[in-house]
Amino acid sequence: MAIGLDDVVAAETILSDVDGAHGQLVIRGRRLDDLAGRVSFEQLVELLFEGLIPLPADVPGALAAAREEVFAQARPLLPRLAGLPVYDAMRAAMALLPDGTEAEDALRLVVAPAVLIPALLRQAGGAAAIAPDAALGHAADTVRMLGHGTDEARAAALDTYLVTVSDHGLNASTFAARVVASTAAGLTSAALAGLGALKGPLHGGAPGPVLDMLDAIAAAGDARTWLGQAVARGDRLMGFGHRIYRVRDPRADALKAAVARLPQTAGRLAEAQRVEAVALEVLRAHRPGRVLETNVEFYTALLLEAVGFPREAFTGVFAMGRIAGWMAHAREQALTGRLIRPQSRYVAPGAKAA
Numbered sequence: 001m002a003i004g005l006d007d008v009v010a011a012e013t014i015l016s017d018v019d020g021a022h023g024q025l026v027i028r029g030r031r032l033d034d035l036a037g038r039v040s041f042e043q044l045v046e047l048l049f050e051g052l053i054p055l056p057a058d059v060p061g062a063l064a065a066a067r068e069e070v071f072a073q074a075r076p077l078l079p080r081l082a083g084l085p086v087y088d089a090m091r092a093a094m095a096l097l098p099d100g101t102e103a104e105d106a107l108r109l110v111v112a113p114a115v116l117i118p119a120l121l122r123q124a125g126g127a128a129a130i131a132p133d134a135a136l137g138h139a140a141d142t143v144r145m146l147g148h149g150t151d152e153a154r155a156a157a158l159d160t161y162l163v164t165v166s167d168h169g170l171n172a173s174t175f176a177a178r179v180v181a182s183t184a185a186g187l188t189s190a191a192l193a194g195l196g197a198l199k200g201p202l203h204g205g206a207p208g209p210v211l212d213m214l215d216a217i218a219a220a221g222d223a224r225t226w227l228g229q230a231v232a233r234g235d236r237l238m239g240f241g242h243r244i245y246r247v248r249d250p251r252a253d254a255l256k257a258a259v260a261r262l263p264q265t266a267g268r269l270a271e272a273q274r275v276e277a278v279a280l281e282v283l284r285a286h287r288p289g290r291v292l293e294t295n296v297e298f299y300t301a302l303l304l305e306a307v308g309f310p311r312e313a314f315t316g317v318f319a320m321g322r323i324a325g326w327m328a329h330a331r332e333q334a335l336t337g338r339l340i341r342p343q344s345r346y347v348a349p350g351a352k353a354a
Helices: 041-049 059-081 086-094 103-124 138-148 152-164 172-181 187-198 207-220 223-232 250-260 263-286 296-307 311-336
Strands: 016-019 024-027
Touching: 024 041, 024 250, 041 059, 041 103, 041 138, 041 152, 041 311, 059 086, 059 103, 059 138, 086 103, 086 187, 086 311, 103 138, 103 187, 103 311, 138 152, 138 296, 152 250, 152 296, 152 311, 172 187, 172 311, 187 311, 207 223, 207 263, 207 296, 207 311, 223 263, 250 263, 250 296, 263 296, 296 311
Parallel strands: none
Antiparallel strands: 016 024
């Protein structure tokens, strides 16, 4: 029996393929390195939704209109959400969106995290929420709503990130979304399932601790000693190792390139690269039987920090990109008309003989 469903095929999909042995990610027939930094998030949404969710001719305009709609609905709720962690507040606000199955339902959900997280962060800092600007692209408007104006470099980096994390096979949150969609529930229900799964630290909650690790190493002044002691204690090194990839996570290189294009990150990036090199050496020496390469979380942390998001919002920003994949997978699953209903094996006392 496959504990954790390892190697069990639970769905057939046209959306993405993760080749862990060769370190490749393909989304709708295109390799990640042909997408990250080359197409916008709006174009990525159109690519994912093709044949699954009918979209209007002007996808950027439709997403912009959806941002305005979500903001108008969420603004009166913001005071009631004050005091909640940003992720929980975002999830609570999204739970109030219509639970339909049409394109407009999907578009509202796709833009909701990008509207809600900046508004919630600004509220927590004592500032007023900034309304969307329909004239801007999705990533640029998110950066602006966060309070950084029309910063093209930050917008480009965030756009690359959203594309890079938009879909990644049948990961825990995507599977959760598909299970709910298979019951014929609406897209909001599927999105909430995805959000619940993504919140867990084993799935979407590790980028923030990467920065905690880098800061601790900088304070200690000796990366090799700090990392060696951490591994000897059995600690997990944040940003290294992946359930699927047996080689370097291709998303790490896409995000590293995006960080390098941000002028203010030169010192932070150089130090992170030094830590990365030492960490890989330490892991190979202390855990020679395991493949522990750099994963998406390592450079995600640097990128989101440079864009201007605080660490407590990182998982929510992950949802900004991944929700496009959730919506496409939910619709793909719903179109099969098949309820996902796996079996379990009863192993308690009194189990029947095989």
